[in-house]
Amino acid sequence: MCAVAKEIPPVWTTGWTEELSTGTWRSATPVHEERPSPCKNACPAGGNIPLWIQQVREGQYHSAWLTLVANNPFPAVTGRVCHHPCEVSCNRGEYDGAVTVNALEQFVGDLALKEGWPLPGPENNKDARVAVIGSGPAGLSCAYQLRRRGYRVTVFEAQPEPGGVMRYGIPAYRLPKEIVAGEVNRLLATGIELRTGTVVRGEDLDSLRKEFAALCLATGAPRAKVLPQFNPAGGRVISGLDFLGRVNRNDIPAIGRQVAVIGGGSVAMDVARTARRLGSQVKVLALEDGHNLPAQAQEVQEALEEGVIIRGGVMVREAAEEGGILNLTCDKVVLDPSAPPGVLKPIVIPGVSFQVSADTVILAVGQDPDLDGFPVRQGENRVIEVDHCQATSGAGIFACGDAASTDRFVSAAIGGGKRAVLGIERYLEGRGGNCGGEPVPDEVSFKEINTFYFPVAARVERKAADPVKRLQDFREARVALTEEEARAQAHRCFSCGHCLKCDNCYYYCPDMAVIRETLPEKLYGIQDRYCKGCGLCVEECPRGAIVLKEVRR
Amino acid sequence: MAYQFAEEKVFCSGHHACPGCNAALAIRYIVNTLGKDTVAVVPPSCIAIISGPQPLSSMRIPVYQTTLEASAASAAGIKRALKARGKDHVNVVAMAGDGGTYDIGFQALSSAAERNEDIIYICLDNEGYMNTGAQKSSSTPFMAYTTSTPSGKPTVKKNIAEIMAAHRIPYTATATTGYLDDLVRKVQRAKEMKGMRFIVVLIPCLDGWGVADHEGAKISRLAVQTGIFPLYEVEDGRKYTLNHGPQGIPVEAYLRRQKRYRHLTGEQIDEIQRMVDSDWEYLRTKFDS
Known part of the structure; x- marks a missing residue:
């Protein structure tokens, strides 16, 4: 046997481990994915909140504003009056306090007005004409989104000025009228025809349908609810809507020294605080207990600071006029917790009734749409029935805002107006189906x-x-x-689910399997050959913009 | 905040570290910061496995695999030889585990420190002989389970940073993977100095400690935030600087995430808390001067 002498190689290392495919070990793979933030999902207007806040953080205010107005043409309005469910859902709330989204929106909205930035108009014009009935936040949002898409839009408004609840409902100390005028005029300047002082009734719709390819009803909820305890004929009982409308038109009603406001919602707070500014003593009587009023906590807080007295758990049994004074007999009540959601079922606590006297009683107990004669089906809640595309039972007739929803928020109306446009566009293009979008990834927790x-x-x-x-x-x-302050607050945003190219995934990979891409639409790539699927990049992503997905072979 | 590290591509993909291995992560930043003009010395350890199955290598630099006892001596010899050949600019780094540092390689290390050899010695400390199946080392902490301390180690972890500082070497530092910027800065700092430089890097061992594959960096941060492993540096054995210290998080938050501690009773956790508090009280006085 002759053994061949084993050669000793001059170099012991013949290559690099890069030849080895450790990716075969993997049972899961990281995927960079833009995911919805809770604020975006909570926003009734579908605003891309993480994106525009990121743009504020970078000082890109005009870009931030363009991102905002893609969904909402009234950021200076909603930056003041939105009930901001985004902040309630904000992930930072579980850490050190929610991001002040609403205040940031106001900052961007005000800056745009100050700078006079125009809204983006249509890229090309279309022939189809659409009529929008009502120029409140829903109607104008709808008109604006239609115009952006090139449609020719005419808005009909019964009042002398456009703006609806923004102009005639919300008091100026919450929403200055020049802000409303600024944002409304800027919107109309995109080429929207406005016909004010024009009441559209149900019987007018047929002729409008001949002139316009589609209609959108955004007539709001102008009919104030009444309570049987109060004699509606008595001049000392007025509706909150009328009261706010008159004050907003500078037609100040005489309400006397003592005012009782019935109701616990936002309108009740607006009425109470307006009456305080007119010099009256104000008591708010609400069915709900004082700590659980439907009004926003901040509005309640500000009303209390301004000397409004709020009595919760109170129901007025009867009202009697005596010598020019209204005497209200009130019962203490608790709300039946077994009542279905949205229904108030007061239970009287016997033996604790009391008297409240007032020069004027202002009712702020809700409003209904005024839809007499409109050929569209209404639900039991007295609003127009609509599908996901805001389409009504009438062909080519869409509806949005308070007329079609019991979600009585400005931002919900703006969202409804935008949604109606998706439906109108489908209708005009003869496409069927519904407006449900593509499946979206899970929200970032x-x-x-x-x-x-x-x-x-x-x-x-x-x-x-x-x-x-x-x-x-x-x-x-x-x-x-x-x-x-705005920049500092914008820096607090986690940017949930939105990659900011921080490179943590790249730097934290023990296998150098994450690569930086140069394409603008793709920021990072995963090298399948090496990724072992440990998930360290997912964990070290500050903001949940990477998910680990199971590998099926 | 976003990290920005200038890496020289020394460390290669395809190495055989476990998924999520924090030793591999640390090695990436050690060798990529030291750069191509570096010779590494590695004793038997996970680091030897990670540096590559012969004839392949995961590091685009010469790597000398020495004996478990001799990392510091080998590194010192290589550095002296390079110097003699006029290649003083080449860094020599020994990368050893805690077994090869606290226990078996300690004599060579202490001697090299005493002679102030011109080397960088980095201990990747995963608190046990994890490569051979998780036996205890003198770095294993009090009450931690290993296969050779099945009811928890009855003695405390040896304090290697203080021991090395007591040699009055130019640079001693502690680091960990959850603070990559701190780790990179310390390696860079060591690279720019001469003489004996020692860095102990706490490396959560996913398998040996019983930690999820993705949680290594998070656990290492908890070690710092609870005060179990403060990050600091010492110049000439005297000048102490604190980089990241405890943030008032109880040790339980760290211990409960690791299977090696799952047998602990509430009293034992309290005892560990007292020991950590007392160690921190002692250490913090050094930062004052």
């Missing part, structure tokens, strides 16, 4: 946020003006954030 990358930073809200000074006139009650 707080536990997917890696808080190590977010130093604790305090939430700063707009400061309230001094309550005593506030009562002297209708000047705005809250002080906007400064640019510096």
